[in-house]
Amino acid sequence: xxxxxxxxxxxxxxxxxxxxxxxxxxxxxxxxxxxxxxxxxxxxxxxxxxxxxxxxxxxxxxxxxxxxxxxxxxxxxxxxxxxxxxxxxxxxxxxxxxxxxxxxxxxxxxxxxxxxxxxxxxxxxxxxxxxxxxxxxxxxxxxxxxxxxxxxxxxxxxxxxxxxxxxxxxxxxxxxxxxxxxxxxxxxxxxxxxxxxxxxxxxxxxxxxxxxxxxxxxxxxxxxxxxxxxxxxxxxxxxxxxxxxxxxxxxxxxxxxxxxxxxxxxxxxxxxxxxxxxxxxxxxxxxxxxxxxxxxxxxxxxxxxxxxxxxxxxxxxxxxxxxxxxxxxxxxxxxxxxxxxxxxx
Numbered sequence: 001x002x003x004x005x006x007x008x009x010x011x012x013x014x015x016x017x018x019x020x021x022x023x024x025x026x027x028x029x030x031x032x033x034x035x036x037x038x039x040x041x042x043x044x045x046x047x048x049x050x051x052x053x054x055x056x057x058x059x060x061x062x063x064x065x066x067x068x069x070x071x072x073x074x075x076x077x078x079x080x081x082x083x084x085x086x087x088x089x090x091x092x093x094x095x096x097x098x099x100x101x102x103x104x105x106x107x108x109x110x111x112x113x114x115x116x117x118x119x120x121x122x123x124x125x126x127x128x129x130x131x132x133x134x135x136x137x138x139x140x141x142x143x144x145x146x147x148x149x150x151x152x153x154x155x156x157x158x159x160x161x162x163x164x165x166x167x168x169x170x171x172x173x174x175x176x177x178x179x180x181x182x183x184x185x186x187x188x189x190x191x192x193x194x195x196x197x198x199x200x201x202x203x204x205x206x207x208x209x210x211x212x213x214x215x216x217x218x219x220x221x222x223x224x225x226x227x228x229x230x231x232x233x234x235x236x237x238x239x240x241x242x243x244x245x246x247x248x249x250x251x252x253x254x255x256x257x258x259x260x261x262x263x264x265x266x267x268x269x270x271x272x273x274x275x276x277x278x279x280x281x282x283x284x285x286x287x288x289x290x291x292x293x294x295x296x297x298x299x300x301x302x303x304x305x306x307x308x309x310x311x312x313x314x315x316x317x318x319x320x321x322x323x324x325x326x327x328x329x330x331x332x333x334x335x336x337x338x339x340x341x342x343x344x345x
Contacts, residue, residue: 001035001068001075001105003098004344005061007054010045010284010311026284029057029094030315032344033101035073040105041316041336043289044097045256045307050283052093060094063087068098073109077102081262092236092259093283099260100292104333114295114334118265123298125325129154129178130306134165141172147309150324152204153177154304158184162194166201178279178304180207183233188217195225204302205279207252208232219247230279238267241274250277250301255293256285268299282307291318291336294326315340 009025031042046052064084071080084098107117115122129152132143147153155169158181169177179198185191191209198206205228210218212233222229228249235244236257244251251271253264264280271278278300280293285307297303305326308314318336320327329335 001033001071001102003061003065003068003101004032004034005058005097006030006032006342006344007058008315010286011313012284012310013312027054028286029054029061029097030286030288030342030344031061031097031101032342033068033098033105035071035105036109038073038105038109040101040103040108040333041288041338042097042099042101042104042260042292043286044093045283045285045289046093047256047283050093050256052091056091057094057097060088060091061098064098073106077106077262081259085259093256096255096258096260096289099262100255100289100334103261103292104336108333111332113328113332114261114292115298118261118296120296121298123294123296123326123328125322125327126297126303127151127324128306128321128326129302129304130309130324131156132169137161137164137168140165140168144169144172149321151175152302152324154306155179157181163197166198170201174202176202176204178204178207178302180232181209183208183211185209186211188221191217191221192224195221195227199226203227205230205250205277207279208234215244215247222248225249228277230277232281238263238270241267241270245271245274245276248276250279252279252281252304253300254281254283255289256283261292261296264293264296265299268296272299277301279304281305284310286311286314287316287318288334288336291316291329292334294319294328295334297326315342 027046029044033040130150131154207230230250231248232252279302280300281304317339
């Protein structure tokens with residue numbers, strides 16, 4: 001297998017409203033993996049909190065190239081990815097880029113979609129949550145109008161104005177919403193008070209309400225909450241599942257956190273055995289990584305796959321959106337392909 005890569009920056013459509021504050025772009029590295037005339041594509045998306053950069057990802061790929069070059073289409077993917085995983089600790093998004101490209105490559109070599117490759121049923125149209133940016137409360141109705149075709153709202157909380165934000169939104173919309181606190185509630189009793197206040201506000205779940213390391217209080221909060229409490233920052237990889245399974249109602253799987261599709265599938269199977277609910281989320285990603293994630297969306301409770309909606313220079317075609325639902329393309333592999341010439345190194 002031959003690996004090449006392309007550093008790239010995704011430009012936000014609405015940088016003022018995202019959780020990244022005033023950032024106007026997020027860095028990615030696209031991956032191209034070739035073997036025996038078959039080509040697979042992958043993506044490593046690098047929001048600041050992951051601690052990865054163009055430079056760190058490319059340095060990792062330079063280490064991975066000699067390993068990949070010794071494998072072919074008959075490889076055992078789990079064995080190959082285990083070797084890649086042991087190269088350097090962390091670098092999860094870089095590893096996800098290789099994993100996605102490998103999945104795309106192997107599925108295409110069999111003329112299969114990724115969901116077929118993993119033995120899953122074809123994902124039907126599924127509503128994704130869409131991030132509604134919160135800045136000036138006077139602009140909320142305008143922002144809701146921008147995404148009027150979507151069925152589930154995602155709202156970032158964890159501020160002094162949390163109740164005011166929700167109350168203002170409910171003046172204009174009664175659509176179901178997902179609340180993402182990003183560790184913003186630091187005291188368990190106040191967090192429970194806020195969750196009780198949200199009970200009749202048509203909230204589907206509350207994501208990471210308290211600091212990721214405070215699992216004792218998180219377990220207490222989950223046991224007292226009538227709303228599902230979903231782990232995000234507290235959960236990255238399969239190895240974290242035993243730590244969080246008794247502290248949350250469910251987990252948020254992101255390919256960039258868990259190193260890609262192969263591990264995501266293992267997490268889904270393990271989480272279901274534990275009776276945990278699953279949200280399939282994303283970073284700010286192009287249609288390459290989002291199409292990859294959508295391939296396994298039939299296996300989860302909720303999806304938050306709005307990445308391509310937030311960027312204006314998407315170099316891949318793949319999933320589409322209709323009435324707030326994610327629709328897969330008919331292409332094999334991850335179901336995504338470049339829409340412009342990409343000059344891979």
